[in-house]
Amino acid sequence: KQEVTQIPAALSVPEGENLVLNCSFTDSAIYNLQWFRQDPGKGLTSLLLIQSSQREQTSGRLNASLDKSSGRSTLYIAASQPGDSATYLCAVGRGSTLGRLYFGRGTQLTVWP
């Protein structure tokens, strides 16, 4: 069974800092990895999708990397802003059951002015 772990569980930083959120998974036979953002009481918004053949994806101030062999992904947020405050979820899709995602429990980020 695929286990997904996110560290840290919570993070509080001042505005302007660059920060890294970590995700690890136990089974390296993944198809893709997706990072989501969730605001309190709201749905999930897809931030970045990395296919298993890719090493990284970038969108604006966000950069996600993937190292399948070590079972790790990182989400890098540059020049953080208070509007980045949310919970960030990592999810992996296994190759044997295409379409299913296995989620971590998330990192709750607070960026204060």
Place this chain on the structure above:
Amino acid sequence: DADVTQTPRNRITKTGKRIMLECSQTKGHDRMYWYRQDPGLGLRLIYYSFDVKDINKGEISDGYSVSRQAQAKFSLSLESAIPNQTALYFCATSDSAKGTGAYEQYFGPGTRLTVT
């Protein structure tokens, strides 16, 4: 209009009642999913459907059933609601035929269900 919609958005029901949560999508995706989210536990998969005739149990299907009425509609039923089914429920979709964007999941806004 939102691509993935869920109704109702909030529901309070009593123990033993049967309720249905509905999901509709206009993205034209073939795959649909139901998840529940509990504080501290993350999202867990209840059921998933790869097309209208293909429905599969997820990690926590006991006490739930689903119906895929059409490619765009996927309903989740709680046969006899119990308090530990109080949670936030999400519907999601993905497309198996989209090249490098294949299987990217898109989520609805969620249904907050309270069973008293």
